[in-house]
Amino acid sequence: MIVTRAGFLSSVQDLGRTGYREFGVSLSGALDSFALRVANLLVGNDEGAAGLEITFGGLESYFEDERIVAWCGGGFDVRVGSRSLPAGHAARVHAGEELKIGRPQIGCRCWLAISGGIDAPVVLGSRSTDLRAQFGGFEARALRDGDVLPLGARLRSSAFVKAIADKSTPATAISSWTAPHDWVSSAKREPILRFVRGIDWNRFNGSTLQRFTSEPFAVSPDSDRMGVRLAGPELKREDDADLISEAVAPGTIQVPPNGQPILLLGDCQTIGGYPKIAHVITIDLAIAAQLRAGDQVCFSEVSLADAHRLLLKRERELELFRVGLRLHTR
Amino acid sequence: MEIVPLGDSALIVRVRDRFDDAPEALNEVLQTFQQLRGAGIPGVIEVAPAYTSIAVFYNPVQVAKASGQPDRAFDWLNERVRRVVAAGAGRRERRRTKRNVPSVEIPVCYDPEFTPDLDDVARHAQISTKEVVDLHSAGEYRVGCIGFVPGFPFLTGLSKKLATPRRAVPRKEIASGSVGIGGAQTGIYPLRSPGGWNLIGRTPLQLFDPQKDPPTLLRAGDRVRFRAITREEFDSLTR
Numbered sequence: 001m002i003v004t005r006a007g008f009l010s011s012v013q014d015l016g017r018t019g020y021r022e023f024g025v026s027l028s029g030a031l032d033s034f035a036l037r038v039a040n041l042l043v044g045n046d047e048g049a050a051g052l053e054i055t056f057g058g059l060e061s062y063f064e065d066e067r068i069v070a071w072c073g074g075g076f077d078v079r080v081g082s083r084s085l086p087a088g089h090a091a092r093v094h095a096g097e098e099l100k101i102g103r104p105q106i107g108c109r110c111w112l113a114i115s116g117g118i119d120a121p122v123v124l125g126s127r128s129t130d131l132r133a134q135f136g137g138f139e140a141r142a143l144r145d146g147d148v149l150p151l152g153a154r155l156r157s158s159a160f161v162k163a164i165a166d167k168s169t170p171a172t173a174i175s176s177w178t179a180p181h182d183w184v185s186s187a188k189r190e191p192i193l194r195f196v197r198g199i200d201w202n203r204f205n206g207s208t209l210q211r212f213t214s215e216p217f218a219v220s221p222d223s224d225r226m227g228v229r230l231a232g233p234e235l236k237r238e239d240d241a242d243l244i245s246e247a248v249a250p251g252t253i254q255v256p257p258n259g260q261p262i263l264l265l266g267d268c269q270t271i272g273g274y275p276k277i278a279h280v281i282t283i284d285l286a287i288a289a290q291l292r293a294g295d296q297v298c299f300s301e302v303s304l305a306d307a308h309r310l311l312l313k314r315e316r317e318l319e320l321f322r323v324g325l326r327l328h329t330r
Numbered sequence: 331m332e333i334v335p336l337g338d339s340a341l342i343v344r345v346r347d348r349f350d351d352a353p354e355a356l357n358e359v360l361q362t363f364q365q366l367r368g369a370g371i372p373g374v375i376e377v378a379p380a381y382t383s384i385a386v387f388y389n390p391v392q393v394a395k396a397s398g399q400p401d402r403a404f405d406w407l408n409e410r411v412r413r414v415v416a417a418g419a420g421r422r423e424r425r426r427t428k429r430n431v432p433s434v435e436i437p438v439c440y441d442p443e444f445t446p447d448l449d450d451v452a453r454h455a456q457i458s459t460k461e462v463v464d465l466h467s468a469g470e471y472r473v474g475c476i477g478f479v480p481g482f483p484f485l486t487g488l489s490k491k492l493a494t495p496r497r498a499v500p501r502k503e504i505a506s507g508s509v510g511i512g513g514a515q516t517g518i519y520p521l522r523s524p525g526g527w528n529l530i531g532r533t534p535l536q537l538f539d540p541q542k543d544p545p546t547l548l549r550a551g552d553r554v555r556f557r558a559i560t561r562e563e564f565d566s567l568t569r
Contacts, residue, residue: 247385271477279337307338
């Protein structure tokens, strides 16, 4: 894959680096790992193959050989040659044909899967780029103009190529099959993030908690893959006890002394000493990954059992989707 | 001991309520960590210690499948974790032998180029800079936790005299290998990174190497000693 323009911030990511938190190594990975899983399935990859996470678009590229691509995420304008490729559809891209990802109308990130996956070296069990600690991914960094990314063998793509040809007009070479809208287009005009209570919920008084769950928070410009910084009603703690640092995770909402919460994302550090008021539930990290400066976000409480039910339901739906895809491409 | 959810895909086992420098406290946490890591509880992805607690990361879908009770995944996992910890506690009571903890010597150069905050630390402690260096390099430390960035050891055992508040304005960039004091702890920056600790030395050793597995020089529980080295030694070790 030849990257003629790398765009604002594009990096190689897979489903993240697990097993090394005890050494302080962050999870990294696609901030919306479900979107990458779906995109990978759409092109016939294993769902954990490495793809590209593209922030704010601006990517221009082509391939040396024919590949199948699919993407999921924010409201991007993606073009293969002169054809428009909507989110959640698979498309054949001929050798030398241009694949362009424009600026997003809504949201800020998308995940691009390419048949064969990106063959970046596995470092500590993952191909993800750790941008903060600068290792993994493609040359341990975000992509630059002119990079040539190694791709894996196009293992199962022949059946996909045939299926796309059979079920689309030759002019488009875009699959008729697609994934559910919610999975492939996760950016919301009025994002509401569901949360479960954090360990330090009770360090805040009733009226503070009331404001946390009823007033909107604005996304600050200094947000990044480590976390979304929020500005809104001041969340003042009742006590001033020094907390012992303990684990934090993507989804954790911590409240530093200035009372302005930070929602942690995939590149967050492994431990933290700020009070944890709440945790955005895993299924809604897809929405959190699309937040950009100026967005207004609200929080809504759910039970832990409900958070788990939602995940189980989606996983069952994904299983059906896998079966459906197999039938399409047999 | 208490078990609390950390969102919907992790939980925290709080072994102790407070952190003190007593080695038994950290030993107890680390033993519990080892037990949980070796327990092979279905759906558990990984386990990591931090001072007084252990985080258990899990896949709720796999836990729900393993439990056979999709609506009670957390309760089931909670119970499994509790049983593992309880079984371990029983064993600990029976054999209170001294654990063999690895000890690591870390060469540190206190050359003026590497010690921009040595004067501040000395002033705060109301002692000379030489006394700061002597106290710091004579101490016996223990890794309470690894975190902040990969391989960063938070070391306990700093002489109380040397405890110095973090800098009011953190530095945007700190060289890798920098040795600092932050509050009552001392630590080493493994990577070039921002940070607010008072810098009083630098080690030529590499504390984090992602090409190695395990990737860090130090682990939670290790004992650490610093050895003061000259600038010449530092330069020859970094070559």
